[in-house]
Amino acid sequence: MERVGLYAGSFNPPTKGHLDIISRACNVCDRLIVGVGINMRKKAVIKPDERVQLLEKATAQFTNVTVATYEGLTVDYANNIGVNVLIRGLRNPTDFHMEFHMAVTNKTLSPNLETLFLMSTPNFAFVNSYLVREVAASGGDIDAFLPEEIIEDVKQIFAKRMELLKELF
Structure with a gap:
């Protein structure tokens, strides 16, 4: 069975930490979709299409990565596009606490969807x-x-x- 991963986030902007997780996820997934979540409640500095372009440029060396935007629940998006593993990066214990609850919720909503946690490389743990x-x-x-x-x-x-901003003030 093909391992299709989804690494979802806002990527506002994409960082070296994000790229580190993407690079490592490429080694465990046959295909990796980097999903740029659009959340109207969050005030994004960088427009979704700009974030997609930045991620496409930053991930150009990875042949098994595609970048796309999505709205709504990540678990629903994952199910709609045939993903079988969610990739999540962890920088610290606080991240784990939040991500654990999200993973349990996702597993409840979609029992066949697994979550794979990748610990941040130490030099990116603060980014x-x-x-x-x-x-x-x-x-x-x-x-x-x-x-x-x-x-x-x-x-x-x-x-x-x-x-x-300067023009407004």
Whole structure:
């Protein structure tokens, strides 16, 4: 049976930590779908189509990865596209606590869907998209947190957003 994985998240923006999980998930999945979740309740700095483009660029070296957007419950999306394993990255015990509850809920809703937890590589354990957004909004250097392939693209996106904010105030 083909192992089809789904690594879902907001990826706002994609980080080296995300790419690390994607790279490792490629070794355990025949196909990996990176699902960019669209959640209207979250105020995303980077538009969904931009996040897809960034992820496609950052994952171009992986032949078994595709990137797509989706709305609604991740478990429903996974079932609709034939996924049999959800990939989740864990940076710390707090992540595990939240992810454990989500995995149990997903298993209840879809008994044939497995969840595979991948521990963060230690040098990426502190990296998250919120941190990158905060550093970028303060004019700090975000290069260390982003895949090399998308550094300039992300900087341009943040520069445009900051210009729009300045015009409003």
